[in-house]
Amino acid sequence: MIRINTARAAGVMALAYVALVPANAGAADREHQQIMADLRILQEQTLQLQSLMNELGEALRAVNSRFDDQTALERKAFADAKVQMDTMSGDLRVVREKVDETNVRLGTITQELESLRQAIPEPGALPQTPSTSDLGAATGTPTAGTAVPQTGIAAPPVNPGIQPQRLFDSSYADYSVGNYSLAVQGFESYLRAFPKGTRAHEAQLYIGEALAWEKKDMDAIAAYDRVIANYAGSPSVPMAYYKRGMAFERLGETARARESYEALIKQFPDAQQAVLAKQRLESANRPATR
DSSP: OHHHHHHHHHHHHHHHHHHHHHHHHHHHHHHHHHHHHHHHHHHHHHHHHHHHHHHHHHHHHHHHHHHHHHHHHHHHHHHHHHHHHHHHHHHHHHHHHHHHHHHHHHHHHHHHHHHHHHHSOOTTOOOOOOOHHHHHHHHTOOOTTOOOOOOSSOOOOOOTTHHHHHHHHHHHHHHHTTOHHHHHHHHHHHHHHOTTOTTHHHHHHHHHHHHHHTTOHHHHHHHHHHHHHHOTTSTTHHHHHHHHHHHHHHTTOHHHHHHHHHHHHHHOTTSHHHHHHHHHHHHHHSOOOO
């Protein structure tokens, strides 16, 4: 009886062992499969990360390229703006010179109108017969010892200032149309005939202007010097100082140009030309930009 029970127990244990061995092998296989699956997932995630890194690199290169293009555009825009500013500065200088010339012409026209107003006789006034001294002043010839012939016919009336005004107007017309050589000759004739005329200082100034337009800056400077020396109290002196400084600049004599501008500012601080002279001095002192 005991042997039968022992045999049965041994059989049960054998069956249990046989059942346990395949179970342990199956569990190990499933664990291996799980590890392989995790490895494949990790490999896929690594590939995705690598792809994202590549895309990010492309995006960074594109951003750098756009940044370089933008920088180049900004540099070009800055260069263009500088060129435009330089051009505008040059145009502004030309406009200032034209304004100066226009102011001179306006002053000339004002004086011409005043001369004409004074020359027109009042209504009902009798014509004046010129004396021998008036004839001598008008023609530029000496009158000492000269007698007026008695012909019995009254001489035609001569309005004071008409002849010098016509000579000045003729010279100014040549200057206005660019006949600078003729203008210089005309103004010099005016100064020889009427050295103390009311427009002598303007005639001398226009001689300098005409010579400057002909690029004879040394002769122009000498003409401006005569305005300053011979017509010290005239309104043409500030313009003579200013234009003399510009002539020195064109000749490259910056020190003498500065002296002319500084003399203008010191002697005529309220003149419009003094403001222009200060601007030219500031421009000369400003460091050149690259």
